[in-house]
Amino acid sequence: MHEWSLAEAVIATVIEESIKEGLEEITKIKIKIGELQQMDTEIFEFALNEIAKVQDVGLLLSEMRIEMETERAILKCGVCGKEWAFDETGLGEEEYEAVHFAPEVAHAYIRCPSCKSPDFEIVQGRGVLIDYIKGSGK
Amino acid sequence: METAMDPRLNIIDKRLAGIKRLIAVSGGKGGIGKSLTASVLALTLSKMGYRVGLLDLDLSAPSTHVILGIKDVYPEEEKGIIPPEVHHIKFMSIVYFTRDNPAPLRGIDISNAMLELLAVTRWGSLDFLIVDTPPGIGDATMDVIRWLRRAEFLVMTTPSKVALETVKKVIKMLTELNVPIIGVIENMKMEKSSWVKHDLKEFNVSILGEIDFDITIEGSIGDVNKLLESDFAAIIKELVLKSSGFDLKT
Ligand SMILES: Nc1ncnc2c1ncn2[C@@H]1O[C@H](COP(=O)(O)OP(=O)(O)O)[C@@H](O)[C@H]1O
Ligand SMILES: [Mg+2]
Ligand SMILES: [Zn+2]
Numbered sequence: 001m002h003e004w005s006l007a008e009a010v011i012a013t014v015i016e017e018s019i020k021e022g023l024e025e026i027t028k029i030k031i032k033i034g035e036l037q038q039m040d041t042e043i044f045e046f047a048l049n050e051i052a053k054v055q056d057v058g059l060l061l062s063e064m065r066i067e068m069e070t071e072r073a074i075l076k077c078g079v080c081g082k083e084w085a086f087d088e089t090g091l092g093e094e095e096y097e098a099v100h101f102a103p104e105v106a107h108a109y110i111r112c113p114s115c116k117s118p119d120f121e122i123v124q125g126r127g128v129l130i131d132y133i134k135g136s137g138k
Numbered sequence: 139m140e141t142a143m144d145p146r147l148n149i150i151d152k153r154l155a156g157i158k159r160l161i162a163v164s165g166g167k168g169g170i171g172k173s174l175t176a177s178v179l180a181l182t183l184s185k186m187g188y189r190v191g192l193l194d195l196d197l198s199a200p201s202t203h204v205i206l207g208i209k210d211v212y213p214e215e216e217k218g219i220i221p222p223e224v225h226h227i228k229f230m231s232i233v234y235f236t237r238d239n240p241a242p243l244r245g246i247d248i249s250n251a252m253l254e255l256l257a258v259t260r261w262g263s264l265d266f267l268i269v270d271t272p273p274g275i276g277d278a279t280m281d282v283i284r285w286l287r288r289a290e291f292l293v294m295t296t297p298s299k300v301a302l303e304t305v306k307k308v309i310k311m312l313t314e315l316n317v318p319i320i321g322v323i324e325n326m327k328m329e330k331s332s333w334v335k336h337d338l339k340e341f342n343v344s345i346l347g348e349i350d351f352d353i354t355i356e357g358s359i360g361d362v363n364k365l366l367e368s369d370f371a372a373i374i375k376e377l378v379l380k381s382s383g384f385d386l387k388t
Contacts, residue, residue, distance in 0.1 A: 005218030005258040009149035016148050032142065098235035101219065101258070104251035105232070108239035118242045126250070129142040 002100060003040055006128050007047035015057055017133055025060035026135040028067065034125040035073040036086055038100035044068070073125030077112035084113050086125065103127055146257035150285050153218075153256060156263035157191070160286050161320065165294035166304025168199075168273040171325040172294050174355070175374065176270035177205040179292075181366055182375050184226045186386070188265040191221065193255075194231035195282065196272040197248055198241070203233050207360035218260040225362050230259050245277040252281050274304075275311055283317055290318040290383075293343070296326045297334050309341050320383035321346035347377035 014029055033039050045066055052061040073086035086106070091099065095109045103126050107118050154160065163176040173196065180192040194202045203209070206225060213234055214220040221230040232241070232251060243251060261267065269286065272278045282289055291312055295305040305322070312319055321344040324334050328351050335345050349370060358364035365371055378384050 002215060002218065002258060005149070005260070006145065008152075008217075009145035009257055012148040012152065013143055013145040017143065101235050102232065102251050102254045104243055104247040104254070105235040105241060107243055107247065108236040108241035118240070119244075121244075122247075127254070128145060130145055131142050 003044040004047045007044055007051050010048060010130060011051045011055060013130055014133055015055060015059055018059055018135060022137040023135040024137050026064045026133060028065045028134040030067045030131040032129045032131050033068055033070050034127045035070060036099060036103040036106060036122060036125050037127045038096055041068055071125040074123040075120045076123045077115060077117055078119040078121055079117040080112060080115040082112055082114040146253050150256045153259060157261055157267045158265050160267045160269060160289040161292055162269040162271055162282050162286065162289045163292045163294065164271045164279060164308060166273060166308050167301045170294050170296045170301055173201040173270050174205055175294055175323065176268050177202045178365060178371050178374050180227050180268040181225065181362060182371060182378060183266050185366065189263065191228035191261050191264045191267040193267060193269045195252060195269055195278060197232050197251055198243055198272065200231050200233045202270050203231050205359055206362060218258045220260055228261060230255065248277050249281050256285055275308055283315060290320050292320050293322045294325055295322060295334065297324060297331055302334060302337060309343055319343050321381055324348045326351045344383060346381045347373060349373050
């Protein structure tokens with residue numbers, strides 16, 4: 001699953017940032033998940049915990065709490081300025097799957113509801129971001 | 139840590155860790171044979187027994203699937219994306235997801251889509267990953283340099299003053315950034331001439347070889363066996379074998 005590869009990326013980032021900041025134990029991370037990415041948050045959280053368990057860089061992750069916030073995907077037309085929500089677009093199943101793999105692919109399937117332009121911007125809710133990492137160090 | 143972090147940046151190196159060499163086929167202009175060269179190079183190396191992957195990073199105008207006649211395949215999902223193996227080449231392209239729809243992408247979208255592909259594609263172990271790139275020294279080329287940090291460049295040109303002008307800029311930029319250049323291929327030659335070689339003398343790059351304009355090549359597009367039998371492929375094989383930049387054992 002795609003959720004696993006992004007979970008792996010999140011844990012790698014948590015480890016790298018924590019080392020940089022001199023943290024030894026991570027207590028909490030907050031992740032923002034853009035709706036456009038079409039993530040299964042249950043699988044994602046499970047994957048995060050599983051991957052955190054097997055990391056072996058001496059960082060304490062066993063008490064790490066994971067907070068997730070899903071961000072609604074908003075698109076904005078670059079031609080007429082219309083703003084609309086991704087969940088109003090009604091894509092087919094295959095298209096949803098394609099967008100899940102690479103959210104930019106939305107440009108192949110979505111058009112501005114008011115002027116039909118494919119020249120829109122993803123204002124928010126694109127993909128996975130780590131909002132913050134909390135922990136304690138030396 | 140105040141600003142939100144993009145986790146994808148930290149996983150690219152790991153995704154590419156099993157790949158011995160990354161070769162980006164580049165050049166300033168469009169229509170000078172980058173995609174054909176990337177495709178034939180991948181085929182040639184694979185025929186020689188190497189484990190090869192081909193990544194099409196021309197996200198606005200992907201073409202290597204057309205050249206290699208790849209259709210009706212779709213990647214598998216297994217903790218990421220496993221590129222399907224076609225003609226013994228692990229093949230990855232945005233076309234799996236966009237199909238034949240135009241996907242008009244602006245610079246930021248190009249970078250994001252490229253990053254996504256790099257973060258989720260699981261190549262496994264390969265001897266070579268050949269990367270086809272779009273024309274220009276824009277977002278895509280800068281991203282290749284930034285994210286495919288071990289990439290070596292193969293630079294295409296044609297015997298055209300217009301093409302060469304931009305190619306020189308590409309070479310200057312790569313040199314300035316200390317990016318390794320395997321060499322330059324002069325493609326689509328219509329007559330004997332040496333001015334391109336001469337013009338490139340001031341740069342510290344090797345000219346790997348010349349490929350004649352071949353009017354029969356269009357008939358081989360989409361057919362791997364015909365491509366492999368073409369004069370184009372014969373020259374690619376010869377220059378790959380003899381150039382020290384490729385450093386292959388026969
Ligand atoms: N040596 C050659 N002789 C004849 N046609 C060629 C040669 N090299 C490339 N072509 C053709 O030129 C066109 C552009 O090549 P392509 O590889 O798509 O260029 P690029 O990727 O640089 O835009 C294609 O139709 C290709 O088959
Ligand atoms: Mg091309
Ligand atoms: Zn519009």
